[in-house]
Amino acid sequence: IVVATLPATPAPPQAVAPVDTRPAVLLAAATAAEHAQVGTGRYWHSTTKVGKETWEYWTTTDGQEWYRGEHTHGKAERMPRARPIRINGDDDVTLSTILTLPPDPAALRTWLTDGLTRHGVPANQRDTMVLQSLIDLVSVVPSPPAVRAAAFRAIAAYPGVHELDSRSVRLPGGGKLVVDPATGQVDGSSVFLGPDGKPTANANGDTYAVSAEWTDDLPK
Secondary structure, three states: OOOOOOOOOOOOOOOOOOOOOOOHHHHHHHHHHHOOOOOOOOEEEEEEEEOOEEEEEEEOOOOOEEEEOHHHOOOOEEOOOOOOOOEOOEOOOOHHHHHOOOOOHHHHHHHHHHHHHHOOOOHHHHHHHHHHHHHHHHHOOOOOHHHHHHHHHHHHOOOOOEEEEOOEEEOHHHOEEEEEOOOOEEEEEOEEEOOOOOEEEOOOOOOEEEEEEEEOOOOO
16 A cells, blocks of 8 residues: 655745834824823024024014024114015925925825926935935924924935934934924934025034924013
């Protein structure tokens, strides 16, 4: 009697859950930002500090602006011309535009890319400028909670963004972004908006301390 022994049917391969390589600190910040309350006030107040220097701006929704820095001797001086709140120096982007930006990471990145394309930004510069615009949206621009959350997630998915520790990430080109994951607030960045509304980096690679919030108070 010949007994044929057939090989056992191999077990189907087990599904392997995909590994999320996005920086956890940015994903946590996105969740916190998403559940934050919408800020209100007469002025959008932004502060930037590096070393012993501090720059402060108070901007109304129609672009009236006051500045306080080393040369104003502690006083907030009104700027001679209105300067709307902008992203990446784009005059076409108003506060109303910012409040209606798409709350989806991919759609937000596409919207920013399309805007840069319309303004003639070369293709080899767009990725960098889109990333800088996303950093603007989470740090010094009055973005609504859903837009800030989308911007954090878009930054987290950006090629070359790597987590350094529980509060900071390394940006492409060596920049740094410091975030409080519990509140979704950006505490520091190596890139910030200059007086012309365009991202500015410190030549020494220093990280600027940044903060921004709505307020009803204008210093005397």
